[in-house]
Amino acid sequence: MSAEDTLLYLDGVSVSFDGFRALNNLSLTMMPGEMRAIIGPNGAGKTTMMDVITGKTRPDHGTILFEGETDLTKLREASIANLGIGRKFQRPTVFEPHSVWDNLELALKAPRSPLKTLTYAISREDRARIEDILDITRLSPKRDRLAGSLSHGEKQWLEIGMLLAQDPKLLLVDEPVAGMTDAETEQTARLLCDIAGKHSVIVVEHDMSFVRALGVKVTVLAEGSVLAEGSLDSVSANQQVIDVYLGR
Amino acid sequence: MRRALRWLMAACVAIATTSAALAADLRPLVQTMGSGGYSGTEKALNQLSDAGDPAAVPVIEALQAGDLYVRKADGLVVIARKVGAGYALTDPLSGAALGEAAAGAIDRIKVNNAMRRAISAALGALTLMSPDPAVRRSAADAVFKSRDANALDALNTALAKEKDERIRRAMEQARAAVILTAGASDADTQAAVATLAGRGDRDALALLSMIAASGASDTAKTAAAAAVATVEQKLMFWGALQNLWYGLSLGSVLLLAAIGLAVTFGVMGVINMAHGEMVMIGAYTTFLVQQGLRTYAPGLTDLSVLLALPAAFLVSGGVGVIIERSVIRWLYGRPLETLLATWGLSLVLQQAVRSLFGPTNREVSAPSWMSGAFELGGLTITYGRLWIVVFAFAVFAALLVALKRTWFGLSIRAVTQNRPMANAMGIRTARVDALTFGLGSGIAGLAGVALSQIDNVSPNLGQSYIIDSFMVVVFGGVGNLWGTLVGALALGSLNKFLEPYAGAVLGKILVLIFIILFIQRRPRGLFALKGRAVEA
Amino acid sequence: MLTRFFLMGLDRKAGLVLTVLALLAVLVPVMTLIVPEGSPWHVSIFTVSLLGKYLCFALLALALDLVWGYVGILSLGHAAFFALGGYAMGMYLMRQIGPRGVYGNPILPDFMVFLNWKELPWYWLGFDHFWFAAIMVLVVPGALAFAFGWFAFRSRVTGVYLSIITQALTFALLLAFFRNDMGFGGNNGLTDFKEILGYDIQAPGTRVGLFLATIAALALSYMIASGIIASKLGKVLVAVRDTESRVRFLGYNTESYKLFAWTLSACMAGVAGALYVPQVGIINPSEFAPASSIEAVIWVAVGGRGTLAGAILGAVLVNFGKSYFTGALPEFWLFALGGLFVLVTLFLPKGLLGLWAQLTARLPNAKGPNAKGKNAPNGNTADQKGM
Secondary structure, X not given: OOOOOOOEEEEEEEEEEOOEEEEEEEEEEEOOOOEEEEEOOOOOOHHHHHHHXXXXXXXXXXXXXXXXXXXXXXOOHHHHHHHHEEEEOOOOOOOOOOEHHHHHHHHOOOOOOHHHHHOOOOOHHHXXXXXXXXXXXOOHHHOOOEHHHOOHHHHHHHHHHHHHHHOOOEEEEEOOOOOOOHHHHHHHHHHHHHHHOOOEEEEXXXXXXXXXXXXXXXXXXXXXXXXXXXOHHHHHHOHHHHHHHHOO | OHHHHHHHHHHHHHHHHHHHHHHHHHHHHHHHOOOOHHHHHHHHHXXXXXXXXXXXXXXXXXXXXXXXXXXXXXXXXXEEXXXXXXXXXXXXXXXXXXXXEOHHHEEEOOOOHHHHHHHHHXXXXXXXXXXXXXXXXXXXHHXXXXXXXXXXXXXHHHHHHOOOHHHHHHHHHHHHHHHHHHOOOHHHHHHXXXXXXXXXXXXXXXXXXXXXXXXOOHHHHHHHHHHHHHHXXXXXXXXXXXXHHHHHHHHHHHXXXXXXXXXXXXXXXXXXXXXXXXXXXXXXXXXXXXXXXXXXXXXXXXXXXXXXXXXXXXXXXXXXXXXXXXXXXXXXXXXXXXXHHHXXXXXXXXXXXXXXXXXXXXXXXXXXXXXXXXXXXXXXXXXXHHHHHHXXXXXXXXXXXXXXXXXXXXXXXXXXXXXXXXXXXXXOHHHHHHHHHHHHHHHHHHHHHHHOOOOOXXXXXXXXXXXXXXXXXXHHOOOOHHHHHHHHHHHHHHHHHHHHHHOHHHHHHHHHHHHHHHHHHOOOXXXXXXXXXXXX | OHHHHHHHOOOHHHHHHHHHHHHHHHHHHXXXXXXXXXXXXXXXXXXXXXXXXXXXXXXXXXXXXXXXHHHOOOOOOHHHHHHHHXXXXXXXHHHHHHHXXXXXXXXXXXXXXXXXXXXXXXXXXXXXXXXXXXXXXXXXXXXXXXXXXXXXXXXXXXXXXXXXXHHHHHHHHHHHHHOHHHOOXXXXXXXXXXXXXXXXXXXXXXXXXXXHHHHHHHHHHHHHHHHHHHOHHHXXXXXXXXXXXXXXXXXOOXXXXXXXXXXXXXXXXXXXXXXXXXXXXXXXXXXXXXXXXXXXXXXXXXXXXXXXXXXXXXXXXXXXXXXXXXXXXXXXXXXXXXXXXXXXXXXXXXXXXXXXXHHHHHOOOOOOOOOOOOOOOOHHHOOHHHO
16 A cells, blocks of 8 residues: 555554563554554553654654655654644543633644734634534533543543544544443444544544444554454454453 | 880980980091191091981081081080071080080181082982981982982982882982983983983973973983973873872762762652751761760770761661651652752751851861872872772662662662552552661761761751752663762763863863753753653 | 733732732832831831842742743742843943942953953943843843753753753852852952942932832733733643643644743843842842742742742742841741741642632632633642642
8 A cells, every 4th residue: 555645654663662662563554534443452552653653752663654745753742733633642631720611722723833822812713613512522511610620531521622623634542431431432432433524533442342333444453563454343353363352 | 005105215215326326426527627628628528428427417518508617715616506696506416505606706617619519419428328218218309309410429329229119219310310401421311311201290291391492412302302292191191090080089979979869869759959968967977976986985086987877877867767757758749849848958957957066167087097198100099088989889889789689679669660569569668768768868878977078067068969969860860870870970070070171160060061951962861761651 | 912911811819919019119109208207107218128129039939930830840040040130230230330449440340450350351341231231131041041941841851850950050150150250240249339320329219219110020020921821822831831741742832832931931030130139239149049049939839839929929928037037036047948848838839829719719608719711720720730
């Protein structure tokens, strides 16, 4: 497959920490508009993969291209985010001393330089956009609450809302339903599927029922490289996958 | 002790009697100096010189200075020095006072130019052949400095007799200096230059470069110029080595000050701004131990530094445990607040010591085995510094062993790596915290014992080390004892190598700037831990 | 746009602070210059200068709080920026002495004559003009802060490491300014000032004028700071304080945000130093001592980190205490100051204003603390994570 048509193109990416190989010759491609679930045992390199895509960790070797041309390994986090790659952390990370509204306002797609933010005045469209997101994430009634006072599930949703406000081309979502009730999990799955229509999404998740609810192509990582790829049913049937992950 | 004293007194008496006996033999010779005019005096002088008895030296010196007279009344040869209107007379050999005389009652023994040479030669010969090696040595050094050609014969004579290797060398060097100044055959000149190049110190360099610029012959000039180059190189080598030693010495002081911090900051992650005060408390403990020994056991004063080591460790460590239990344990995970609280503690401790002991410096004297110095090649090494270097490395090694090999060290590492798990395994984490902090503080106390030997023991003692200590730990890499070692030695040497060019203060400023820039390049220090844990 | 910026920062607390400052600006000159000396309402010139000094410290505390309280950068070297501003002003004041120095040299300050210098070093040129010195008061601390911050923030030096190297910075400057050949008066610093802008620096009128200038600078800085905090920029700064990496992943270049606040803060500290020097009549290297920087931190901590009013309050209170104790019980002062550090961090992590907010929040009819997030980054939400 050539890199040109892809949204995200990882080829031969390796990262090691003190001799431990977190990523080992990892190759992966994502097409525009695609949604992908990534599963794998602990230490398979799922979070490290997100780190190298978002610029938090520099790979030792390998190529990472965005939209077939931009080399992500040369860029810092902020520039990568501004290219249109949004990230949701495993542990919900929101700005706790700010209100829900302010959290979304900070995430909202807008000029990011200090002087621009100093003189920023919220426009009618921006206000409408935030209202929209508040509705989507069902946080409307809590818009003035401090983010720190939200429940765990609400924080997860707020963070997804912030991703939406960022309006990225590619969303990286790390364990979005960790610690959620079944009902919340189901809502989250529906929310992500809605988003997937307009954006490309990579979801890392342990929860098999959630992955099944998403109903998308699955990549199984193990020991820093791709073990199998395909529909959930096909990878579930893969003997290697059963051995290293599902079977246990 | 008493026996030694008695022996010493006996020896003194013996020396006094022998010199009296010799003096008796010289007396007729001295007496003849006053008669026979110039030739008689010169003859007597030569005989005195040949007798080879240093007791004659004051007589000849007085002759040289024009202080030797003959008393007209009885023809006695005396030394006379002008006092008021008359002269005070003394016996030239024994130095006993012989009363006073009017100017008309004595005659000066006159000296002509030919005799002056003989006098110098006689003096040189007598001191160069003195039975006392120290006198011979200083006589040789004196000739080296004066480069008096008259001394050449005496030098040759003395060299023929000299047995002591070191004095021989000094004499040869003196002879070389004389030969180079006066001029000699090419072969002799070459040999002399070689001798001086072998000496290879600043004096030799000065002499050689003088000869190179304006020597007696062209051969001397070229030979000297070549020797200057080698001596300069040699001096540079020893200079660099001396700097390295100073750097090692400063580095070991930094290491001592920083190593406790490497435990509290590096291992526990606690920013203890009162660390310097732990050092200060250790120094004051040394002072107290010494005072106590002086009062109650004066014989043991020389051991006070050794006895102060456990005392300082316990006192500073105890204060550390109290601080950890009362303040720091409430602030775990809030490093910046810990920094502020411990800074406050440092102010309190400083003021407390100031109130107790007064603001002035306290005297901690060095034991005899720590004072003095010795030479090693071109290096001068003081015992005090040497012991501190040894001590710093010993403490470092002991700490390393304690952390790697003991159960306590294992618990420390377990608690720092995974607190809940350590707790679950039955390690009493709170106790380990307190003891670890106590260990770090106790080591600071040990540093205080060492620093009391080279620095002023005052309430501000710790203040002057705290910034340096943090620089060392941060530079070396937090959480890595070896990093602290390398950091301390590197910063110490850097400081000392910059000092000759930039001066002490500017050198220090440059080191600080270097560290600031270095931290920008490698925010986690020289030996950074790499990995995901660091990022979090 | 500018008015909107300033209005944005104006909440109830800001109103209170500005009112107090305005009252001081009216009352103090009247009570000093108009109320006769015998009256119990008279304020002596000494007191005016003392108050002026406290307000300079308040401005330094405000600057420090801007970076520590809102961006989470604990600077242990802010006194360096203060002192640099002070030296810039001191150099102007030295040039104003003219031939009235002990040696009567019309160009060279006394200490240079004493050191046998023949001409003014190049970096003293221009300081005979007030406007030039005034610019330098901002530019020198600002440029140093910018250069230092540019390197430090880009290399992601944070937390304790950053604090320690700010301390190293001020320590290096301390050593440097002690050197005679730096040309800043060495140990003794700059002193024996005569005139400022042509007015006798000892005259009561000048003193009151300097006091008013300090109030004006403090009020303006307060408005700038609260305007920034209320803006979206301020929200980004607080977000950086608590979770910097999250802000990066939103596409903000956090380094430039920190650099902005850091440089601005250094400029404010420089202004504080410049106003301090003519009021106390001397500037010497001891202002660079690491201890003075850390003392400024405790002012902020006492008043309430992350509340601008708290910084001002803390600076005034602690310095009042210092003046009192060093006069009455000099031995006790270091115990008190040291104890303050310990007690505040242990028992009052949000400072006096935080305590006040907690107390009022317990009252049944107290207003909810979060009326539309405007005062969100205030004491009641200052979070420990940024520490």
